[in-house]
Amino acid sequence: MSLDKLKFESMQRDIQNELLKLKEEEESLFQDMNNMLNQKLFLDTKIKGLAKLVPTLKVVKHEAQDLVSTINDISESSEKISGKIRSLDAARSRVSECQHRVSDLIDLEICSQGVQTAILESDYEKGAAHVHRFLSIDQSLLQRTATDVENVSGMLKSVRTLQDAASQLQAIVEHKFNEAVKNEDLVSVERFFKIFPLLGMHEEGIKELCTYLRTKVAATAEKNLKSAITTPLSDKRYSVIYADTLTLLFEGLARVVDTHQPLIETYYGPGRLLCAINILQKECDIQMKRVLTEWTRARQINKKIQLITELSRMSSSSSFGKLEKTDPKDLDILIGEITLMHFRTELYIRFIQRKVVSDLEVGVQDQDEKGKVLKSLENLIKNSDLTHSKHELLLHYLRLEQYFMEESVAKAVSMDCIEPSQQTSSMVDDTFFIVKKCIRRSISTGSLDGICAIINNACRVLENDFCDVLRARLRQGYPSGYLDLTQAYNVLQSSIQQGRLQASDTEQTRTAFLVALNNADSSTEYVDALCDSVLKEIEQALPTMNSNEKGKLESCLSGLSSVTTNLKEIIEHGIQQLRVSAIKPRINPWVDNFTSNNHQLTEDELSTYEAGESFVQTLIMNLETLLSLFKDVLTTANYDAFVSVLTTEVTQRLEKVIMKSTFNRLGGLVLDKEVRSLAGYITAATSWSVRDKFARLTQIATVLNLEQVSEFYDYWGDHDGALTWRLTPSEVRTVMGLRCTCNELIRRSDFKVEDIKRLKL
Amino acid sequence: MDDYKFLFKVVLVGNAGVGKTCLVRRFTQGLFPPGQGATIGVDFMIKTVDVDNEKVKVMGPLTTHFHTLTLVLQLQIWDTAGQERFRSITQSYYRSAHALILVYDISCQPTFDCLPDWLREIEEYASSKVLRVLVGNKIDREDREIPTHVGEEFAERHNMYFLETSAKEAENVERLFMQIAEDLMKQARSRDLPRYDASATSINGRTSTVSDSSCCSKFQ
Ligand SMILES: Nc1nc2c(ncn2[C@@H]2O[C@H](COP(=O)(O)OP(=O)(O)O)[C@@H](O)[C@H]2O)c(=O)[nH]1
C-alpha cells in the first residue's frame, strides 16, 4: 500500500514538473507571436516601397543594354580608325621615301647636268660637290628606284653621267694636283688637296700631299746637309753643325705636321694623321741616315771608337801616353754634339707621339680601334730608322763618355797635387767634377737607359780607379819613427808655411797618408751631394717616369752607396793605422808614468803632490801636443775619429795601470779628480760625447774614492742614486782590493778583505 | 719590421730571342707573354721571395737568448737586350750583379755557338765571384738541336750551374730563380750577417745591397 502511495507521490511530482514546463513554453510562444505581430507593420511598409521600384528597374535594364551596344559600336569604329592611321603612317613614310628618292633623282638630274658644266668651266669644287652629292646617294636605293620608275633610261643616264664625271674629275684633280706640285703652285696644291676627299679619295689625297711634302723636306734637308758639310772650321757652330742640321730637319718636319694637321682634320676628318706621318716618316728616316752618315765620316767616329777600344784593351799605364793622341777637349766637344743629336731625336719622337695621340682622342671613340692605332704608332716608331739611329747615337755616346770619364779621372788622379793649407788634394774636387759633368751630360740625352749606364760606370770608376789610389796611399803606412815630437811638428808647420813640402821622405809619406785619409772623408760627402743633385735633375728632365723606371734609376743610384761603403772602410783602415803607429807608441809611456807615482798618500804628501805638476797635467799637456799636430791637418770627421781612437787607447791603458797600483783613500780621491779633469779635457777637444768611453774609468775611480766599503751600496742596486754599472761584481771587488794593502804609514783604517767579501752584489 | 733585408741583383744575358724576357715574366708575373717586342736596353723587375725565418743566437751583454729573424729577400732582375747596339748599356750592369744567367735556345744552334762570346764578355765586366748559371730554354719544342748533355758539359767546363727550362710550359723556371736565391743567401750568410742589417740604410734611405761581391780589392 505504502509502496503504491510512494509511487503515486513521485508520479504526481513528475506531472507537476511537466506542467510547469509547459506553462513556461506557452508563455514564451505567446511572447514570440506578439513580436511577430509587431513586425508585420514594418514589413508591410517595406514591401510597399519595393513594389514601387519595380518599373524603374526595367528602365535601368534597358539603358544598360543600350550602353553595351554603344560601346560595341565605338570599339568597332576605333578599330577601323587605328587601321586607317596605320596605313596612313605607312603611306606617309612612303611619301617621305618617295620625296627623298625624288629629291635624289632631282639632285641626280641637277648634278648630272651641273657636273659637266662645272668641269667645262673648270669649276672643280662645284663638280666635285656634285660628285660628292652623287656619292652620298644610297646606291642600292638608286637601283631600286630604277626598277620602280618608268623613265628608267633617263635616270640611268644621269647615273652614268655622274659616274663618268667622277672618274673624269678624279683623273683631272690628280693631274691638276701634280701639275700644281710641278709648278710649285702652293695655292693650287691646297685647292686640289681639299677636293680629293669630296671624290672619296681620302687616302690618295693624303698620300699625294705627303709625297709632295716629302720632296720639299728632302730638298731642304739636302740643302742644309750641303751647307753643313761645307761649314768652315772657323764657324762658331762648327762643333755642333751636324746637331744643328738634324735639328733643322726635325723642326722642318714638325712645322710640316703642324701646318697640315688642321687642314687634314678639317677636310679629311680627324683620326687620319697617322696615315700622313707614316709617309713623312720615310723621308725622315732617309734624311736622318744621311746626316748621320756624313757626321760619322766628318767626325771620324769609327776611327775614334776603334782607337778607344784598342786603348782600353791595353793596360792603363800604357794607354795614358796614347791619350794625348785623342785630345780630351776634342772628345768633350764631340760628346756634347752627340748628346744634342740624341736629345733632338728623342724630342721629335715625343712630338710625333703627342700629335697622333691627340688626333686620335678627337677622331676615334672606339677603344679597341684606338688601341690598334696606338699599337701601329708604336710599331712605326720602334721599327723606324729614326729609332735605330737614335740607339746608334746612344751607343756611340756611351762608348765615348765612358772612355772620357775613365781617362779624365785617371788624369785627375795622376796630376793630383796637394795645395798647402788644404786638407784634401786636387784629385777629389777634380774627380767629382768630372763624374758630375758626365752624369749631367747623360741626363741631357733624355734617355733613362743612357743615364743609368753612365751612373753604373761612375760607380765603377769611383769604386775601383779612384778608391784604389786612396787604398794604395794608405797602404804605404804612416811612419811612426821620429825623435822629438815638437821637432816633427815644426817641420810640418814650416813646410806648410813655405808652400812646399820639401821635408824628408818620411814627412812626405805622412802628409800623403793624412791627405788620402781626408780625401776619403770628403769623398763621402761628395757622393751624398752627387746622389741628391743627380736625382733631382733627372726627375726634372724626365718628369713622366713611371714607378718601374724610378725603381731602375734608384737601383743604379744605390750603387753609389757601395762607393760610400768602400770609402768608410778606407777611412777605418787609415784610422787604425794611425792608432798603431801614431797613437799607441806615444801614449803608452805617458800613461805608464802613473805607476811611478805613489797612490797611498798622507795629507802632507797630498798637498805636496797637488802643489807640483800632477800626473794628469803632464798627460794632458802631452796629449795636447799630439792632438794639435793632427787637429788642423785632419778633416773634422777624421779628427773626431782620431780623438775617439786616442781616447779608447788612453782609457784602456790607464785602466790597466790602475789595476797594477795600490791606493788609499787619498790616493783614490786624487785619482777621481784626475779622471774627471782628463775626461773634461777630451770632451772639450772633440764634438762628440766621451762619457761612454770614460764610463768604466769613472766608475773605477768612484770605487777607489769610497770612504768605506759599505758606502758602495749608495751607488749599487735599484734605488735612485744607483749607477748603471759597467764593472761586473767581481771587477768591483778586484778594484776594492786595491785599497787593501797594508802600509804602516797609513793612519786611517782602509778596506778590509772580509768587508769586501761580505759585500752583497 | 724586417730584421734583415737581402737584396740580390740577377742579370740575364744571351742572344736576342732565346726567351730571357719570357723567363723573367714567367717568374715575376706567372705568365707567358704573347708577341711582345724585343727588349730595348734593359728592363728591370723586382720579386720578393719568401725565405724560411731562422732562429739565431743573440749574444747580449748579460744574457744570451734566441731570436727569430725575419728575413726578406728581394731579387732585382735585370733583363737585357741581346742586340749588339745595346751592349754598352747592358754591360754596365754586369759589375754589380750577384748572379748572371746565360741563356741559349735548345732549338737554335747559333745561340749555343755564341756562348763563348758571352763568357768572354762576362769575364771582362763581371765580378769574378758572380754566380753563373747556364740555361737552355724552350725545352717544350720538338725541334731540339742541342742535346742536354752538350749543354751540361759546356756548363761543367766553365764552372757554371746548368738547368734546362721552358718559359712557355713553366718548367724549371721557379726552380731556376729559387736555386739562385738560396745559393746567394747561403753565400751571404757565410759572411757576417750584421752587415746587411736593415737599419743600415743607404744614401737614398733604401736598404743597402750586399755590396761585398763587387770586384774591388779589400784590405786584409
Ligand atoms: N716554345 C717556346 N717559345 C719560347 C719560350 N720562351 C720564349 N719563347 C719565344 O721566343 C721568342 C723570344 O722570346 P723573348 O723572351 O722575347 O726573347 P729575348 O729576346 O731573349 O728576351 C718569343 O716569340 C717567345 O714567344 C719557350 O720556353 N718555349
Ligand SMILES: [Mg+2]
Ligand atoms: Mg727580351
